[in-house]
Amino acid sequence: MRGYDKKAVGERIRAQRKALDISQEDFAERIGRVPKFCADIERGQAGMSIETMLSICSLLKLSPNELLFGSSTSTKLHDETQLIIAALNQCTEKQRRDAYALLKLFLTAIR
Template sequence: MQGKKPLNIAIGRRIQQSREQAGLTQEELAERIDRSTQFISTIERGLAGPSLETVIHLCEVLGTSTEWILRGRALLPDSNLLAASVMEKLSGLSPAQLLLVDRMTSDLIKLLQMKESGDE
């Protein structure tokens, strides 16, 4: 077996970092892209490189850019991808749960704004 390729290692690390930032386990990510946990583990460890189709699907699920995954260049998150990700997460909630999420989101935004302005 050949040694790990540096590009596969770098891509795997960025996928792992993005997955962790998204708060997903390998199992959850595998389920969302219809792959095995072993596949995710193999990619994250740099033992193999993902196909372009897989990279695109991973980026959609993780709310990140192909530029980040493939080249390590951070771009601002695509607001459409983020909105779709949020909508997917909210789609299974009851009306009462949605109301609670709305209140919590409003409170979180206020806290973030206070932190930015130094009024903690």
């Protein structure tokens, strides 16, 4: 079993928050915490309650396991792939279907 690494957790929070284009102030407001506390979590200088962790997971669309221990897969996705996934997570179902159709069209055109 891997241990709880506050600094690594904070880095994952910061990376996902930025990938979703959420400011630190907006992040703090949306999880009901003050910005300084959120900044301390991101720097690994503060731990968090289970309630806070679950709020962060919900907002950042991460499972608790992903948040605490990192990706569940052994291979890391490229930064561009993570950004695409984060953008798609912000879309409606129709927007995702349309984006998929455009991607298929684009990939077919470049072959």
